[in-house]
Every structure is written in C-alpha cells, then in structure tokens.
Amino acid sequence: MRDPDKMLMQQGWSPDVLTTANIEAVQTEYEVLHLMRRCAAHFNFSHFLVSRHPGSGQHRFSERLLVSNWPADLVRKYDSAEIFHLSRLALEAGATKLPVHGGTALLAPADGGGEEVRAAIALADGYGLDRFTAFLLHSTAADPYLMVFAGTRPPLERPELADLYYTSVQLFECLEKTFSTGTASREKLSSREIECLRWAAAGKSSDEIGIILGISAYTVSSYFKSATRKLQAVNRMQAIACALRLKLI
Secondary structure, rough: OOOHHHHOOOOOOOOOHHHHHHHHHHHOHHHHHHHHHHHHHHHOEEEEEEOOOOOOOOOOHHHHHHEEEOOHHHHHHHHHHHOHHHHHHHHHHHHOOOOEOHHHHHHHHHHHHHHHHHHHHHHHHHOOOOOEEEEEEEOOOOOOEEEEEEEOOOOOHHHHHHHHHHHHHHHHHHHHHHHHHHHHHHOOHHHHHHHHHHHHHOOOOOOHHHHHHOHHHHHHHHHHHHHHHOOOOOOOHHHHHHHHHHOOO
C-alpha cells in the first residue's frame, strides 16, 4: 500500500499540496483519513470529522460519521445523548454556506434545557474541544455533509480560514471519490456480515448479536473484522457508516 503521508511530503505541507495529482492518487477512506490528519495538524486542530448532515430527522451520530479521529468513547457518549440532529452545529451549518465558528455550546441543542447544554459542554471540555470550525459541503448528487475541525487554537484569521475552506473542498472531493470506489464491496459481503452490521447499526452488542443469530460472540467479531476489511474501513463504526451509505443495511 502506498504511504498516504508521503503524498504531502514532496514540497512540504501547505493547502496547495493537494494538487490534481494527489487527489487522483487517493483511492480509499484510509488515505483520506491520513490527509485529514495532516491538514488538521497544519492548521493546529486536534480533532476532525466528516459526517452526513442529519437534516431534520433523528439520526445516530455514529451512523452519520464517515471519517473521524474522535476517540471512540467520545463518539459513544455524544451518540447516547441523541442530540446531534438538534445541535447548534448541525442547525447553523445547515442554514448557511459560510463557515460556522463557535465554542463547546455548538454541540448542545439550540433550544435545549440548561442540563443538556451543560452536559454537552462538559463532554467537549473533557476532550479538549474548545473551539469549532465547520463547513457544509455538498456531494455531486447534492447530498449535504459536515466537515468539522476542533481543538484549543484561537479563531482563524480570514486568510487562513480561506485556505482551510479550499483545502476542505479538496479533501471532500478525495473522500467522494471513495464513495464510488467502495461500491465494488456490495457483492463481497456475505449475508452473515450484513446481518451483523445491520444489528450493530441498531445498537446491539456482539454478545446480543450472537444470541440473535445463534452464533458465538467470537464468530460475530470475526464477521465484523472481515466486513471492515472488505469495506476498506478502519473500525467497526466506520464499516457501519460505509454499509449505510452503500445501502447494504
């Protein structure tokens, strides 16, 4: 496998490094993950994510994630709060073409009670997510996506913000390329792998899935590992998101 980090080492990192040649070289979400990691580091952000915009319906946060370096525990806790579709982050980004900036309160519901807001802020603070910069981006099919960068750095100045936005568009184009590349995985997943992913998307643990399907938790885990590999995902959560996007589950 090519080392995706080397794509950005030829001339030293800058937004201009994501040239046509680099975009054409990307084939997998794993490579996009590395590019985003380098991008976040360049702009002094510690965390990033790309997710499908939740719109007005209630959707699990983890099911919407495509690429992210958020710790699994943070994703789980925010997912259990079931407020992503009501958050200021989703609502404000979905209402403008301009970048959305803000502090930890962006993770809280726009019209939530004091307890919900405090809980969301405490969760973000616990992982060093003090400031957020988010962009609403659209696929060629006009589907909305959120690209979010977070960390402790001060707000970006206008020229740097313009660089980050342009880089985000390039990164999203790289990611969108992997959507069609991944469609070849439709025929590769077995019926058992699809069943395990479907039950996991419904919130079931490996032990619960094993009981439902009449197999051991160890066998369930092996199905997850093979499905994750076939979908070119980096973990179970990303495999579920990929399977949802491909309409496999």
